[in-house]
Amino acid sequence: MSAADSSVAHPEHDRSSLSRESLKRAFLDHLLYTQGKSLEIASKNDLYQSLAHTVRDRLVRSWFDTSATHQKRNARTVAYLSAEFLMGPYLGNNLLSLGISHEIRLAMSELGLDLDELLRQEEEPGLGNGGLGRLAACFIDSLATLEVPAIGYGIRYEYGIFYQTIMDGWQVENTDAWLRYGNPWEIQHAEWAVQVKLGGHTEQYTDDSGRFRVRWVPEKTVAGVPFDSPIPGYRVDTTNTLRLWRAEATEAFDFHTFNRGDYLGAVNKKVTSENLTKVLYPNDESVQGKELRLEQQYFFVSCSLQDMLRLQQHRGQPVTSFHKSFAIQLNDTHPSIGVAELMRLLIDEHLVPWDRAWDITRQTFSYTNHTLLPEALERWPLELFRRVLPRHLEIIFEINARFLNEARIHFFGDETRIARLSLIDESGERYVRMAHLACVGSHAINGVADLHSELLKRDLLKDFYAMWPDKFTSMTNGVTPRRWVALSNPRMGKLVTRCIGDGWIKDWSRIREIEPYADDAAFAAEWRAIKRANKIDLASLLLRKTGIKVDPDSMFDVQVKRIHEYKRQHLSALHIAALYHRVKSQRNLDITPRTFIFGGKAAPGYMRAKLMIKLITAIGDVINHDPDVRDRIKVVFIPNFSVTVGQCVYPAAELSEQISLAGKEASGTGNMKFAMNGALTIGTMDGANIEIRDEVGEDVFFLFGLTAEEVYALRREGYRPMDFLRRDGELHAVIELIRSGFFSRGDSALFAPLIDDLLNHDPYMLLADYDSYAACHSRVDQAYRDTQAWTRMSILNTARSGKFSSDRAIGEYCDRIWKARAVPVEKR
Numbered sequence: 001m002s003a004a005d006s007s008v009a010h011p012e013h014d015r016s017s018l019s020r021e022s023l024k025r026a027f028l029d030h031l032l033y034t035q036g037k038s039l040e041i042a043s044k045n046d047l048y049q050s051l052a053h054t055v056r057d058r059l060v061r062s063w064f065d066t067s068a069t070h071q072k073r074n075a076r077t078v079a080y081l082s083a084e085f086l087m088g089p090y091l092g093n094n095l096l097s098l099g100i101s102h103e104i105r106l107a108m109s110e111l112g113l114d115l116d117e118l119l120r121q122e123e124e125p126g127l128g129n130g131g132l133g134r135l136a137a138c139f140i141d142s143l144a145t146l147e148v149p150a151i152g153y154g155i156r157y158e159y160g161i162f163y164q165t166i167m168d169g170w171q172v173e174n175t176d177a178w179l180r181y182g183n184p185w186e187i188q189h190a191e192w193a194v195q196v197k198l199g200g201h202t203e204q205y206t207d208d209s210g211r212f213r214v215r216w217v218p219e220k221t222v223a224g225v226p227f228d229s230p231i232p233g234y235r236v237d238t239t240n241t242l243r244l245w246r247a248e249a250t251e252a253f254d255f256h257t258f259n260r261g262d263y264l265g266a267v268n269k270k271v272t273s274e275n276l277t278k279v280l281y282p283n284d285e286s287v288q289g290k291e292l293r294l295e296q297q298y299f300f301v302s303c304s305l306q307d308m309l310r311l312q313q314h315r316g317q318p319v320t321s322f323h324k325s326f327a328i329q330l331n332d333t334h335p336s337i338g339v340a341e342l343m344r345l346l347i348d349e350h351l352v353p354w355d356r357a358w359d360i361t362r363q364t365f366s367y368t369n370h371t372l373l374p375e376a377l378e379r380w381p382l383e384l385f386r387r388v389l390p391r392h393l394e395i396i397f398e399i400n401a402r403f404l405n406e407a408r409i410h411f412f413g414d415e416t417r418i419a420r421l422s423l424i425d426e427s428g429e430r431y432v433r434m435a436h437l438a439c440v441g442s443h444a445i446n447g448v449a450d451l452h453s454e455l456l457k458r459d460l461l462k463d464f465y466a467m468w469p470d471k472f473t474s475m476t477n478g479v480t481p482r483r484w485v486a487l488s489n490p491r492m493g494k495l496v497t498r499c500i501g502d503g504w505i506k507d508w509s510r511i512r513e514i515e516p517y518a519d520d521a522a523f524a525a526e527w528r529a530i531k532r533a534n535k536i537d538l539a540s541l542l543l544r545k546t547g548i549k550v551d552p553d554s555m556f557d558v559q560v561k562r563i564h565e566y567k568r569q570h571l572s573a574l575h576i577a578a579l580y581h582r583v584k585s586q587r588n589l590d591i592t593p594r595t596f597i598f599g600g601k602a603a604p605g606y607m608r609a610k611l612m613i614k615l616i617t618a619i620g621d622v623i624n625h626d627p628d629v630r631d632r633i634k635v636v637f638i639p640n641f642s643v644t645v646g647q648c649v650y651p652a653a654e655l656s657e658q659i660s661l662a663g664k665e666a667s668g669t670g671n672m673k674f675a676m677n678g679a680l681t682i683g684t685m686d687g688a689n690i691e692i693r694d695e696v697g698e699d700v701f702f703l704f705g706l707t708a709e710e711v712y713a714l715r716r717e718g719y720r721p722m723d724f725l726r727r728d729g730e731l732h733a734v735i736e737l738i739r740s741g742f743f744s745r746g747d748s749a750l751f752a753p754l755i756d757d758l759l760n761h762d763p764y765m766l767l768a769d770y771d772s773y774a775a776c777h778s779r780v781d782q783a784y785r786d787t788q789a790w791t792r793m794s795i796l797n798t799a800r801s802g803k804f805s806s807d808r809a810i811g812e813y814c815d816r817i818w819k820a821r822a823v824p825v826e827k828r
């Protein structure tokens with residue numbers, strides 16, 4: 001909640017409102033007065049909504065106090081700008097933060113209700129694609145817990161990431177109408193709505209004081225309305241805000257059109273405006289260059305910057321000290337238009353001179369890059385850009401002219417480098433390069449793991465690095481131990497707390513203190529029992545969602561993440577088919593029984609990725625039904641992988657598959673969630689895998705595959721996948737099996753696009769890494785047979801995962817980039 005309403009009188013809600021009696025009272029009141037139901041006739045959703053409102057009420061007081069403190073202290077506020085926030089369900093997390101899970105459970109059970117069942121009612125807001133959106137969610141959790149003033153700014157998509165079902169082994173997309181029953185966590189603030197211009201043209205004029213100015217005459221104006229949700233820190237008085245913008249028509253009706261008698265035309269305009277925040281683009285790691293996407297980006301960024309300027313004024317601060325009040329982080333290039341928008345607001349609307357405005361802008365912004373994949377780099381065709389944002393294009397030209405002048409001095413005579421650095425790509429059709437805008441307009445640029453940051457400096461952003469080496473830094477990602485351990489894995493949480501106290505929840509580095517227990521037989525036995533209980537829970541989820549029965553005593557080998565060729569789920573599929581081939585050729589082969597679990601969504605237009613899902617399910621279908629296998633191998637694809645499903649998966653996993661081609665996965669964050677929950681990693685030297693291995697030790701990590709250096713070398717010398725196939729008889733047989741249609745009822749054409757590509761191009765070098773991967777799996781197979789040794793490794797793995805908390809990451813961002821500090825909330 002913003003500082004602006006901190007002066008509003010509010011009802012007294014003190015800690016006594018957290019007693020069981022008052023929780024029950026409040027719950028029944030909401031059921032009656034908010035939902036209009038009695039206990040007898042309430043639906044499960046009514047009960048959930050009432051409970052959610054009861055909990056939200058208990059956050060409002062600290063929400064007020066937080067904004068009042070931040071306003072009074074004029075504290076430097078972190079504005080985390082992200083087109084995606086993949087929050088996961090709120091109820092469980094908010095109960096955890098408040099510390100009232102137990103009382104609520106008892107209160108509910110005294111009313112004859114089961115808290116777990118109510119928790120399951122919550123429809124998670126899937127306002128993100130994957131890692132990038134989930135990182136934003138972990139980061140705002142850590143900011144609140146560390147008591148750092150922060151606002152998460154984003155888009156309130158009416159439809160989040162599509163709901164995935166699997167039909168006949170194929171992905172089918174369904175709309176995600178997550179707002180169907182309302183969202184009890186948000187508060188709409190119509191009074192802070194802002195106007196956003198789009199399209200049109202610009203005009204030059206001289207104002208009354210003789211100053212040369214530019215006026216933007218837009219084609220249309222859309223209103224942005226903020227919806228706020230409270231983000232409570234864990235057991236602290238800080239409750240920060242997630243502020244998501246919804247687009248609305250500026251007038252309910254366009255009266256001009258209306259008066260001409262075109263009622264439907266007028267309504268149509270309203271519908272068009274509201275399309276802006278209708279749906280999340282479901283493409284991770286690739287861009288489509290759609291006009292609506294640019295409008296979405298500009299819309300939420302403009303709303304957010306206008307909102308910050310309003311807060312700045314409310315705090316009684318001049319616009320020229322904007323950078324002292326706000327540190328804005330660009331979560332990838334999606335919000336990078338903010339650089340030009342802040343310039344526009346400062347020079348056109350607040351009449352700040354260019355140089356001063358540029359200084360403020362650069363001191364305000366910093367930019368995180370999340371990918372090296374060329375297809376994910378945002379660039380907008382210049383003409384499209386001019387159509388949507390004519391004024392911004394002018395500003396970008398001016399920024400570019402000044403920047404290239406500076407670059408020419410730096411790189412005297414090197415015009416090819418100047419062309420590479422330019423904000424405008426002029427090598428063919430002209431484009432605006434958003435990453436370049438972000439680099440030029442920011443004082444800090446970071447990658448999300450050490451290898452990734454190095455590759456950025458060496459490859460993608462090498463010219464910027466040559467010019468401004470000091471801007472570059474590395475910030476290894478992290479994940480919140482609140483959601484990903486305390487909430488997801490309560491059994492493990494309890495055991496750990498019994499041994500070392502509960503300090504680990506706020507300070508995950510203390511998990512190190514369980515290391516001595518790795519050799520304690522009783523602790524190890526409990527550790528094992530917990531993993532088994534978590535596996536039983538997951539097994540029942542798998543049965544419910546897929547009808548497939550799995551053995552909780554088999555090894556749970558898991559790969560959950562977006563489906564992408566570079567992540568190489570099909571490498572895993574080849575290996576599973578090879579295992580099957582082995583079992584078929586030697587009927588009594590002694591292998592460790594395994595359950596291979598997959599989950600993840602493919603971008604709807606990414607045919608190869610969809611075919612990868614079909615390949616996995618097709619292989620699974622044959623294996624799961626072959627009596628010769630005798631349940632030694634099971635393959636399950638969990639539909640609709642989400643934060644909610646993840647909370648059940650990570651705690652039950654024993655082997656974490658992190659098998660991207662080295663140099664392709666910027667960091668990964670699932671790898672961290674698995675490690676914290678005691679799953680050992682089989683992985684390549686990619687992204688944060690390298691740092692996980694450094695932390696846990698090489699004997700607690702199953703390493704395989706080429707290094708990034710080796711990948712480059714192999715590519716330089718000319719990679720021929722066939723060379724690798726000829727060397728490996730088993731792989732050859734497996735590929736023939738797939739190609740022949742064995743897994744596709746004789747349809748030998750089905751998987752041809754995948755297989756032919758592997759044999760002829762194999763850009764992600766599956767064939768080069770296959771041998772090493774299969775050999776590594778044999779080591780895993782052997783290691784798992786020694787239960788005690790495996791358990792010991794699992795405990796050590798968790799004990800040494802302290803680095804991968806988002807609290808550590810946020811601490812580094814605060815110190816090194818944002819210069820932001822904790823500001824304890826003053827209670828009133």
Ligand code: T68
Nearest residue numbers: 129131132284285370448666667668669
């Ligand atoms: C991921 N990126 C990285 N992108 O792939 C992953 N992209 O290695 C890293 O751990 C994570 O970011 C957090 O840093 C993404 O998730 C997207 O989802 C995305 C969405 C839209 C457009 C482009």
